[in-house]
Each structure stands twice: as C-alpha cells, then as structure tokens.
Amino acid sequence: MAWDTERTKRLLLDAATAEFSEHGLAGGRIDRIASAAGVNKERIYQYFGKKDDLFAAVLGARLRDSMDAVAMDGEGPEAAADYAGRLFDHHLVDGVIPRLVFWEGLERAELAAADEARAQYHRTKVDRFAQMLPGVDHTTAAELLLTVVSLVNAWPVLSHLDALIVTGHDSGGPARVAARRRTLVRTVEVLARDAQLTAASARD
Known part of the structure; x- marks a missing residue:
C-alpha cells in the first residue's frame, strides 16, 4: 500500500x-x-x-488558516473594529496562535523576522487591512494592525494580569470576557476613525 x-x-x-x-x-x-x-x-x-523548521511550519499553517477563518470584510472604522472582535473570538476559542506567537517572540524572534514567507504573510495582511480604511496610508494601517494583533494575542496568554489589574470581577468568566471584547472593539474603532480623520485632514 x-x-x-x-x-x-x-x-x-x-x-x-x-x-x-x-x-x-x-x-x-x-x-x-x-x-x-x-x-x-x-x-x-x-x-x-530540523525542529526549528517544524515550529515555523506549524505557526505558518495556523496563521494561514486564521486568515481564511477571520476574513477582513467591509470598509471603515466599524469594519476594522469588527475584524478585531472576530479575531479576538477566534483566538479565544483556539488559543494556539497566541501561545505559539509568544513562544516565537521569546525563542526565535530574529529567525522569524528574517523569514520571507512570514514577511509575505504579514504584508498581505497589512494590504488587506489598509483596504478596509480608505485614505489611510500603508504605514499607519500597519501600525494599527500591529495594535490589533498585540491586543488580541495578549489576552489568552496574559490573563493573569487581568486578575491583577482589573480587580473585583470574575476573571475569565463570560461577563468579563465580553467586557474585555467591548473594550478592544471600541479601542480599535476609535483608533481607526482617528487615522482616517488624520489622513483626510492631511489631504485638505
């Protein structure tokens, strides 16, 4: 066989x-x-x-799957915020990508930065995100996407900070997760709206 x-x-x-x-x-x-x-x-x-190559293959496959699973749809600050919320939901259910990304940052950051396949993946993602915010330049869109990714990835692996900083609640409970999601979505919407307004002012 x-x-x-x-x-x-x-x-x-x-x-x-x-x-x-x-x-x-x-x-x-x-x-x-x-x-x-x-x-x-x-x-x-x-x-x-070697093992390092296997790690890169694992994370690369997961990231590509997540790009398909969490589409960047629509235009405007609300669309950018909605994307951030859906990515938060995906990573909360899956949990693997945040952990792998944090391990990568601790153990192989320089190798990841020099990986052309990873660089191309992120260029594609920035391009798509920039399309969601017409008028916003590529550099600003990249900065905002980095903020989204950082906030979303942090929650599953740094949840102990939630109990330390935001006290008096059921850390990790449904109500607390929903509140954190609302904060994330609102933050991204405000930042995206500001980016578009700033770009429009610069053109006038």
Whole structure:
C-alpha cells in the first residue's frame, strides 16, 4: 500500500502544534511529537527538517488558516473594529496562535523576522487591512494592525494580569470576557476613525 504522505504530514503538524503550544520550541520534544502522531521521527526530519523548521511550519499553517477563518470584510472604522472582535473570538476559542506567537517572540524572534514567507504573510495582511480604511496610508494601517494583533494575542496568554489589574470581577468568566471584547472593539474603532480623520485632514 502506498504511503499517504499528506496524511502523515498532517498528523505530524497536529502533534507538533500541541507540543509547541504547551512547551515552546526549546521545551518541545521530537520524540513526543513522533509518538503522538504515531510516526517514526525520521519522517519529521524528512518532511520538515530540523525542529526549528517544524515550529515555523506549524505557526505558518495556523496563521494561514486564521486568515481564511477571520476574513477582513467591509470598509471603515466599524469594519476594522469588527475584524478585531472576530479575531479576538477566534483566538479565544483556539488559543494556539497566541501561545505559539509568544513562544516565537521569546525563542526565535530574529529567525522569524528574517523569514520571507512570514514577511509575505504579514504584508498581505497589512494590504488587506489598509483596504478596509480608505485614505489611510500603508504605514499607519500597519501600525494599527500591529495594535490589533498585540491586543488580541495578549489576552489568552496574559490573563493573569487581568486578575491583577482589573480587580473585583470574575476573571475569565463570560461577563468579563465580553467586557474585555467591548473594550478592544471600541479601542480599535476609535483608533481607526482617528487615522482616517488624520489622513483626510492631511489631504485638505
């Protein structure tokens, strides 16, 4: 029977996603990934290269999936704010991307910054975000998108700060999550509206 290469890659990526999300790059173990996938670890090196390359493949796949799952639709500050809210919802349910991104920042930031595939992914995302805010220049759109991504990714991995800073509530409960989402959405809407007004004033 022919070896199902794509199925094997999927099994390895799924196992590696769980492993790296929990333990990071340095703490992740190839043996555990291979065992969880039910695949000989030599297949990992054959398909993905070294462990660092596997981490990059895992995060890259997750990011591409999230771009498809959370579309950048519409125009104007409300659309930008809606996107931020939907991305917040996605990352809250999934939880993997924020953890992987934070591990990446701690363990392989320079390699990520030099990765052309990742750079292209983010250029595409900035381009789409800029289209949502007509009149806003590319640099300003990139700055605003960085703010969105930073705020959204922080919540799932820095939730302990919520209990420390915003006291007197059920940290992590549905009401608190909804309140945090409203704050995020309103913040992005205000910033996006200000960006458009500033751009319009500069043209006048």
